[in-house]
Amino acid sequence: MSSSDDLPVVHTLAELAGLNEREPGLYVRWSRGPATDIGAVSSKDDLTGVQMPGLSANPLDVEQWWEDRSRTLWVARRLHDYAHLPHEKGPGVRPWILTGRETGRGPDNEPLVADVRPLCWIAAEVIEEARTEVARQEAEWGSLRRSER
Template structure:
């Protein structure tokens, strides 16, 4: 599948939450975009170099245990949890939403997605919108990237 040249841009948490409410099977991927990704439609394990059977991505579907809480907070957390990736993976890496079929699990237990349909870019300022949503919570949580390892 070839990526569209001009994916729509989702600019607010409310827009992304509405997309999540309308569609099941959505994921967020942090990369240079569908163009480069869909040529390969596979990720590689960074540690071993082993090719994986799909693109590594993080699910956006709201879990049942969330029980009616804010979908905007849900997507804020999903973005916040991986907001370190542009720094770690280098220039040009940014989030985009996709639909697809889970083809397996990666070495960090992340879904590996095949039959990818790009949905939209997730605007960079949305990450900054997510941060205060997360920080307003009574309990604090950090991103999966932990210091001191």
Template sequence: MPTIGSLDELAGILADRSGLYVRWSMGPAADLPAPASRDELTGIELPGLSANPLDVEPWWGDRPLPTWAARRLYDYSHLPRVKDRRVRPWLLHGRECGRGPDNEPLVADVEPLGWIGAEVIEEALGEVARHNDSWGSLDRRR
């Protein structure tokens, strides 16, 4: 699977295609043989992979796509620290088939598109830090 190497590259993909999500996990090889997530609190199997939408919302207007992508990646960039250091973000196309207990999309018919490189996450963290005064507190270090 290819690796996306910059926020600009990811933004270009977002500009060209809809139905895109980022999933933080061990990757498609681990997820796709039995494509279901599990609610960590109750242990209930969910009918799809939990993922975060990357499609740009209309209210974003003509603001920069790299900033949108950075904000979306930042939200879960803490997962490798709190879950498992092998957890990595990957880009996928899929069909939303429900919502999980945290209101996250559950995705079926998954097409893996690429790993999101560590350098992209570093760029995203920098982009969020650049805007932090105007965005308020987005502390995900815990």
């Protein structure tokens, strides 16, 4: 990892998968970053405007049903799921990793996390690597029909 904006930066899927293996309970959040989010303390439901009891994030921990499949491919899948958010949420939105305490679920059933501790940024090249890895699986997995709009 290298350092940027006072946080280290993960530059490969393998590096992120290794971090996830060594430190369970990691979440990925797509936003303008910890400096903005931690001051806000919670996310707001985009549809209703209701403040939620924590920051919306997505878990990186491998689910048991994934069995002995590649952890790197699992992480690629998790990043791929939300790689459209920078386009939807606007300039400056990028992924970062955090730990914290789950306080509930958001409207998309995503965990809401409080007592957040930022760990690292995820470099843009990791997102491209994740897209490539998921695309390689398309013949076996099928299409997720995600669009950049």
